Amino acid sequence: MTPLFRKRRRERPARDQRHAQGPPTPVHADASGPRSIAIAAPGGFYGVAQTGDGARALMLPPQALLPPADVDAPPGLDNLPRRGAFVGRTAELDRLDKVLSHPGEVVVQAVHGLGGIGKSALAAHWAVTRAHAAGCAPIRWITADSAASVQRGLADLASALQPALAEVLRAADLTERALQWLATHGGWLLVLDNVNDPRDIAPLLDRARGGRFLITSRLATVWHDAATVVRLDVLDENASLALLTRIATAGADPRDMDGAAELCAELGHLPLAVEQAAAYLAQAPLLTPRGYLGLLARYPADLYGAGGVPGADSERTVARVWNLTLDRIRRTQPLATDLLRLLAWYAPDRIPVGLLGGVPGTPEATGALGLLTAYSMATADPATGTLAVHRLVQALARTPDPRDPHRTPDLVDRARRAAAAHLQAALPATSLDPATWPAWRALTPHIDALIDHSPPETDTSEDIGRVLNEAGLFLTHQGDTSRAITYYERALTAAARELGDTGPVTLTVRNNLARAYEFKGDAARALSLLEDTLRDRERVLGTDHPHTLSTRNNLAQAHQSAGNLARALPLFEQTLHDRIRTVGRDHPDTLIARNNLAFAYTAAGDPARALPLHREIAEDAVRILGEHHLHTLIMRNNLAGAYAAVGDLGRAVPLYERVLGDRERLLGADHPHTLATRGGLADAYEAAGDLKRAIPLYEQTLADRERVLGAGSPLTVVSGNDLAGALVAAGRPDRALPVYEQALRDAARNLGDTHELTRTVRHNLAATHARRGHLDLAVPLLEQTLDATVRSVGEDHPDTGAVRLDLAAAYAATGRPDLAIPLYERALTDAVRLLGAGHPTTTAIRAALTAVRRTSGQ
Numbered sequence: 001m002t003p004l005f006r007k008r009r010r011e012r013p014a015r016d017q018r019h020a021q022g023p024p025t026p027v028h029a030d031a032s033g034p035r036s037i038a039i040a041a042p043g044g045f046y047g048v049a050q051t052g053d054g055a056r057a058l059m060l061p062p063q064a065l066l067p068p069a070d071v072d073a074p075p076g077l078d079n080l081p082r083r084g085a086f087v088g089r090t091a092e093l094d095r096l097d098k099v100l101s102h103p104g105e106v107v108v109q110a111v112h113g114l115g116g117i118g119k120s121a122l123a124a125h126w127a128v129t130r131a132h133a134a135g136c137a138p139i140r141w142i143t144a145d146s147a148a149s150v151q152r153g154l155a156d157l158a159s160a161l162q163p164a165l166a167e168v169l170r171a172a173d174l175t176e177r178a179l180q181w182l183a184t185h186g187g188w189l190l191v192l193d194n195v196n197d198p199r200d201i202a203p204l205l206d207r208a209r210g211g212r213f214l215i216t217s218r219l220a221t222v223w224h225d226a227a228t229v230v231r232l233d234v235l236d237e238n239a240s241l242a243l244l245t246r247i248a249t250a251g252a253d254p255r256d257m258d259g260a261a262e263l264c265a266e267l268g269h270l271p272l273a274v275e276q277a278a279a280y281l282a283q284a285p286l287l288t289p290r291g292y293l294g295l296l297a298r299y300p301a302d303l304y305g306a307g308g309v310p311g312a313d314s315e316r317t318v319a320r321v322w323n324l325t326l327d328r329i330r331r332t333q334p335l336a337t338d339l340l341r342l343l344a345w346y347a348p349d350r351i352p353v354g355l356l357g358g359v360p361g362t363p364e365a366t367g368a369l370g371l372l373t374a375y376s377m378a379t380a381d382p383a384t385g386t387l388a389v390h391r392l393v394q395a396l397a398r399t400p401d402p403r404d405p406h407r408t409p410d411l412v413d414r415a416r417r418a419a420a421a422h423l424q425a426a427l428p429a430t431s432l433d434p435a436t437w438p439a440w441r442a443l444t445p446h447i448d449a450l451i452d453h454s455p456p457e458t459d460t461s462e463d464i465g466r467v468l469n470e471a472g473l474f475l476t477h478q479g480d481t482s483r484a485i486t487y488y489e490r491a492l493t494a495a496a497r498e499l500g501d502t503g504p505v506t507l508t509v510r511n512n513l514a515r516a517y518e519f520k521g522d523a524a525r526a527l528s529l530l531e532d533t534l535r536d537r538e539r540v541l542g543t544d545h546p547h548t549l550s551t552r553n554n555l556a557q558a559h560q561s562a563g564n565l566a567r568a569l570p571l572f573e574q575t576l577h578d579r580i581r582t583v584g585r586d587h588p589d590t591l592i593a594r595n596n597l598a599f600a601y602t603a604a605g606d607p608a609r610a611l612p613l614h615r616e617i618a619e620d621a622v623r624i625l626g627e628h629h630l631h632t633l634i635m636r637n638n639l640a641g642a643y644a645a646v647g648d649l650g651r652a653v654p655l656y657e658r659v660l661g662d663r664e665r666l667l668g669a670d671h672p673h674t675l676a677t678r679g680g681l682a683d684a685y686e687a688a689g690d691l692k693r694a695i696p697l698y699e700q701t702l703a704d705r706e707r708v709l710g711a712g713s714p715l716t717v718v719s720g721n722d723l724a725g726a727l728v729a730a731g732r733p734d735r736a737l738p739v740y741e742q743a744l745r746d747a748a749r750n751l752g753d754t755h756e757l758t759r760t761v762r763h764n765l766a767a768t769h770a771r772r773g774h775l776d777l778a779v780p781l782l783e784q785t786l787d788a789t790v791r792s793v794g795e796d797h798p799d800t801g802a803v804r805l806d807l808a809a810a811y812a813a814t815g816r817p818d819l820a821i822p823l824y825e826r827a828l829t830d831a832v833r834l835l836g837a838g839h840p841t842t843t844a845i846r847a848a849l850t851a852v853r854r855t856s857g858q
Contacts, residue, residue, distance in 0.1 A: 068181035071161050073188075077138035079160070080191075085246050085275070086125045088239030089118070095230055096126045100189070100212050101134040118235070118271035119216035123191050127214070136189035136212060144192040144215075147200040154178035154204070182208035189214060196328060219374050234390070237261070240269040244289070247278030259290025266293060268348075268391040300399045329371050330406065336368035337406055338415070340377060343389050344397035345419035345453060347445040351387040355446060357422045398453060413458070419450055420463035427467065431474035434671055434708065440474045447471050451490060459494035461505055466491075469509050472516065477672075479713030479750060481520040488513035502536045504547075511551055514558070519714065521755030521792065523562035530555040544582050546589070549575055553596060561756075563797060565604045572597040586624045588631060591617060595635060598642070607646045614642040628666055630673075633659055637677050644680070649688045656681040670708045672715070675701055679719060682726075691730045698723035702739075712750030714757055717743050721761050724768070733768050740765040754792035756799075759785050763803060766810075775814050782807040801830050805845065812848075817856035824849035 127139050142153030155174035159166035161181060165174065182188065182204075188211035192201055195217040205213065235243065241264050249255055267273040277292055287295075329336045339356060346355060356365070369387075372378040379388040398416070400409040426443060428436035447467055459465055468491035475484035488509055495506040514529035534555055537548040556571035576597050579590040594617050601610035618639045621632040637659045643652035660681055663674040679701045685694035702719040709716050720743030727736035744765055747758040766781035786803045793799055808823035828849055831842040 068161075068177050068184060071181060073138045073161065073185070077160050078140070079156075080127050080139060080141050081120075081124055085243055086121055087243045087246070088235055089122055089125070092122055092230055093126055093130065096122075096214070097130060097134065100126075100131070100136070100214065119218075120193050121271065123193065123214050123216050127189065127191055131189055135187060137187055139189045139191070141191045141193060143194060144201055145194045145196050147197075150192070150200050150204060151175045157181070179204070179207050182211060184210070186210035188212070192216070195219065234269040235271055235274070237264065237269065240264040240267075240271075240274055243271065244274050244278045244281075247275060248281040248289075250282060255285060256288045258288045259293055263289040263293050266296065266391075270390065270392055273392055300395060326377070326406070329377070333364075333368045333371050335364055336371045336377075339365070339368055340372060340389070340393070341397050341407075341411065341415035342418055342422075343378065343387065344394040345416050345450050346389075346394075347449040348391045348394060349386075349388045349445075350381075350384065350442065351389070351446065352426070352442060353385055353387065354426055355419070355422045357418070357425070416450075416454055416458070417463060420454075420467060423447060423450060423467050424463055427470050431470070431477050434668070437474075437478075437708075440471075444471060444475070447487075451487075456490060456493060459490065461491075461495045461498050464491075465494040465498075465505070465509075468494075469512060472512060476512070476516050476519055478709060479519075479715065480710075481516050481751070484516040485513065485520065488516055502540050504541075507533055507537055507540070507547070507551075511547075511554065515554060518554075518558045518561055521751060521757075523558060523793075526558045527555070527562065530558055544578060549578055549582075549589070549593075552578075553593065556600070557596065560600055560603060563793065563799075565600065569597075569600050569604065572600050586620065588625065591621055591624065591631060591635065595638060599638070602642060602645055607642070611642050611646060614639040628662060630667075633662055633666070633673065637663075637673070637680065640677075640684070641680055644684050644687060647687075649684055652684045653681070653688065656684055670704060672709070675704055675708070675715070678704075679722065682722065686726050686729065691726060695723070695726050695730060698726050711742075711746045714747075714751060717747045717751070717757050717761065720746070721757070721764060725764065728768055728771070733772050736768055737765070740768060753784075754788045756792070759788050759792065759799070759803075762788075763806070767806065770806075770810060770813075775810055779807070779810050779814065782810055796830065801827055808852075809848070812852045812855075817852050820852050821849065821856070824852060 124141075127136075127141070131139050140153070140157050142157075143149045144153070151171060155171045155178065158169075158174040158178040158181070161178070165177070169177070182190075190204075190208070190211065190213050192204075192213060192215045195201055195215055196219070198219070201215070234240070241261055244260055244264055245257060248257070248260075263277060264274060267277060277289075277296075281287055281289065281292060326337055326340070342356060343351060369378070369380070373380050377389070377393055380386075381388070397407070398412055399407065400412045401407045402409070423443065423446060426439075428439050430436060431440060451464065451468065454464060459468075468487040472484040472487035472491065475481070475487065492506065492509045492513055495503060495509050499506050510529055510533045514526045514533065517523075517529065518526035530551060534548065534551045537545065537551050541548050552571055552575045556568045556575065559565070559568035559571065572593070576590070576593040579587065579593045583589055594613060598610050598613040598617060601607070601613065614635075618632075618635045621629065621635040625632050636655065640652050640655035640659060643649070643655065656677060660674070660677045663671065663677055667674050678697060682694045682697035682701060685691070685697065698719065702716065702723050705713060705716040705719050720739050724736040724739040724743065727733070727739065740761060744758070744761045747755065747761050751758050762781050762785045766778040766785065769775070769778040769781065782803060786800070786807055789797070789800045789803050804823050805827050808820045808827065811817070811820035811823065824845060828842065828845045831839065831845050835842050
């Protein structure tokens with residue numbers, strides 16, 4: 001069996017790609033040591049004086065009047081909150097151990113992160129399970145979300161120390177006594193939970209110098225001068241799943257947890273959101289996590305808001321926790337909430353600051369972004385100039401809620417349209433220049449996010465439609481045709497709805513969609529779309545319009561790709577005739593039409609017409625465009641390929657070498673055209689029998705295409721197929737097999753099972769196994785290839801006949817004549833019909849069939 005090496009060196013010119021046209025003040029802890037505090041103890045009894053209106057005097061025992069310095073902590077002074085479920089966080093707990101287990105004059109440990117991330121849960125768990133072992137006693141929990149809350153917590157501490165004072169001292173006096181006690185005692189731990197403003201706790205940190213503080217806060221940027229900082233992130237996947245399962249199944253019989261991992265991922269592994277969902281599931285034993293995902297998609301505002309759990313703490317829901325933070329941010333800087341609504345429409349990570357439009361350059365916007373990052377609603381990465389936002393923060397910000405004046409449907413939709421406009425403005429001018437590819441790759445996740453979260457009925461051709469069409473061109477060039485088709489189809493729906501089925505923009509998108517189907521190997525859909533587009537463009541624009549001629553050219557190429565050269569050649573010839581008539585023989589579009597016709601002649605096995613035309617085109621390109629024009633190099637590269645096709649390697653090799661040098665100098669070593677010439681030169685070396693030069697060049701081309709285009713690009717697959725073929729030719733099939741296998745995986749994953757490249761690589765892999773005598777491995781591959789080929793091009797296509805013959809030979813070689821004979825009989829019938837009874841191929845098939853029949857006794 002002869003491997004099929006279909007080396008695709010054909011370079012097509014670009015087809016019709018046009019589209020119609022202030023954080024809070026930091027805390028600075030005093031590092032100079034404990035402050036000297038003078039305490040004036042009252043003499044006699046402390047009480048309320050007897051008054052004339054009968055108010056009674058409260059007489060206290062002497063021990064109640066001890067100065068705070070002389071008051072010992074009574075048993076049971078700890079007031080830690082009741083703990084919920086807790087999982088994971090081992091590294092963070094160990095870090096708290098390291099810092100808080102070594103008391104000094106004052107130890108401040110801050111834990112910051114997004115609301116609902118589990119800061120309070122971490123602090124409570126460490127305080128309950130590890131604080132006493134670290135020598136912390138007593139342990140007091142103070143809600144510190146305001147100055148008043150801190151004062152209440154200190155007053156409660158004083159009352160717990162000396163309960164009799166609670167009835168006679170004012171709150172301010174109780175707060176003062178607590179401060180004095182903390183200043184004169186050591187070993188204690190104060191957990192200051194949910195600090196919103198460092199100024200609220202500054203007096204406490206300044207005066208209380210003998211113990212340890214554990215602070216939790218959403219603020220990210222104000223603790224560095226005062227504390228060791230732990231930034232808390234979301235749970236890992238295993239911990240998130242364990243938390244969901246523990247709460248959802250508590251006290252219940254085993255239940256169906258289908259979709260649990262997907263639910264945790266959708267919730268971004270945020271502990272509060274996982275707890276909220278788990279509590280909902282616990283109340284609904286017949287609901288699976290997958291069912292909850294469905295509810296979340298349909299009723300996001302309701303589930304993020306209250307969770308629907310009877311008796312749930314309405315203050316501890318995702319929406320409530322974040323709305324409190326957003327209210328504070330909004331009062332400080334209203335623009336920050338507008339920016340958050342905009343950020344909600346992009347992917348969660350690596351959001352370029354440029355996608356905020358021109359806003360980031362203003363002082364107001366700089367302050368707004370700083371405020372969002374200070375409160376952990378967004379995270380900035382200065383190294384990349386990008387932002388990140390938790391996916392649930394985004395979900396909440398883009399979920400309309402008429403009950404929230406800051407998330408009305410109008411405000412949310414306004415942010416969506418702004419995101420589409422900013423994406424459109426950020427698109428590079430072209431997708432053909434490799435210098436723009438990093439920018440395209442940075443933008444495509446955000447385009448995906450925008451279309452995933454935007455209802456299709458809201459698409460317009462001017463914003464999302466244009467973004468999708470332009471991004472589709474980039475993905476097509478990169479070989480990601482499946483995503484490109486998704487983009488184009490949605491853009492086509494929007495354009496047809498707004499502009500009509502035959503509007504110029506609609507026809508352009510339909511043309512590009514057809515091109516993507518052709519690249520994917522779906523010739524039937526490509527041809528149908530192009531035929532419709534050509535008919536509509538002829539009727540709307542006229543038969544001589546440049547767009548009409550571009551579509552006719554693309555239809556010809558689609559017929560050629562499908563093997564219908566009898567239909568392709570007349571279309572190429574007509575297009576060339578019309579180009580010459582409308583724009584002249586020397587126009588660049590005419591040169592492209594001549595180039596494509598020359599390729600079609602080569603494919604039709606007519607070098608007598610192809611080679612002179614290629615020579616003529618190359619000479620005219622130099623005269624019309626110049627020696628080093630991009631199209632001149634294309635035409636010269638194709639002339640080298642034409643020489644190689646007729647076996648004139650003496651002319652092909654030096655011409656390839658010259659074009660390669662020019663392209664490396666003018667375009668760079670990584671440009672797709674440079675890589676194509678390098679591959680063509682490797683082909684020519686191999687054809688000349690110079691495998692010592694061919695194989696390293698194939699290896700270099702494959703490595704560069706993997707790096708530049710990605711493993712899934714059709715051109716990368718071609719390079720892998722070609723390298724493996726050269727290795728087989730060099731007698732190194734063991735090295736070739738893994739290269740073929742990788743190329744097959746990439747082709748099947750990215751191009752589909754029936755794509756011509758996938759079929760070619762699988763056929764070649766089967767042939768290589770057969771050459772090594774491993775027919776048990778070859779036969780299943782050939783069976784798959786035959787099935788895919790029939791589905792792709794039909795029973796009568798020459799490709800089908802070639803695979804059928806190889807499979808028949810493999811069946812015969814493995815002693816299965818009952819399977820081999822019907823295949824040989826069909827191959828013989830086709831050969832007689834197509835080639836004639838006396839053709840050498842027909843004769844060889846007849847002889848093989850006779851031999852199998854003789855062996856089997858038939």
